[in-house]
Amino acid sequence: MPYVARDDQGHIVDVQERETEAAYEQVALDDPELVSYLNNGLGEAEIQAELEASDLEFIRVIEDVITVLIDKRVFMLTDLPAPAQEKLARRYNLRSKLSDLGSIIGEHEDIMLP
Template sequence: MPYIKRDQNHQIIALFAEPPSKDAEYLPSSDIDVMGFLNGNPADQHSIQFLTSSDFELVRVLEDLIELLVDKNLLLFTELPIAAQKKLIRRRNVRQNLNVTGSLMIDDNDIL
């Protein structure tokens, strides 16, 4: 839970465990600027930001990969830990519900 001090260029120059003043800025320790300061290289902030934003995309890739391996009988779904099975099932159900309710397709029999 760091409190920060910035320079004129809005770069972090110091971190504090306690607020050094009443108007001290607080940032979570997972903030990109804080992590860049702790790593000692502000250029790393872009790499950290990329990794953070691509995590969601990678999760979907992993889900699709698991589904493909199960479909090809290269992996038994029951071999996965129970917690992983529950999460994958829940995500699949939510995605299916979104596809059904979010469909804008109209059949020939539908009346507008």
């Protein structure tokens, strides 16, 4: 069981694996206050919502990693399964069209291009 340190209001401010001078109170792993502290005050639904919101951003990261690996010839696009090749080819095509629109759109900074 972990040890916690508390502030003057009794809120958890630190968690340690072993007892220390500041963290001397032992709490259960499933203690609701400890769980809330470890989750930065977020509940399960809020954490799930944040994960889902970050999915689109992370997809772009994965796409960029794949592009770098292909550019460095670590592997070829054809090494991927056909459905993955088709999805990547479609995304590259769509990004290319957005880039082409960039020269037409010009000064509109509120439009995010790749």
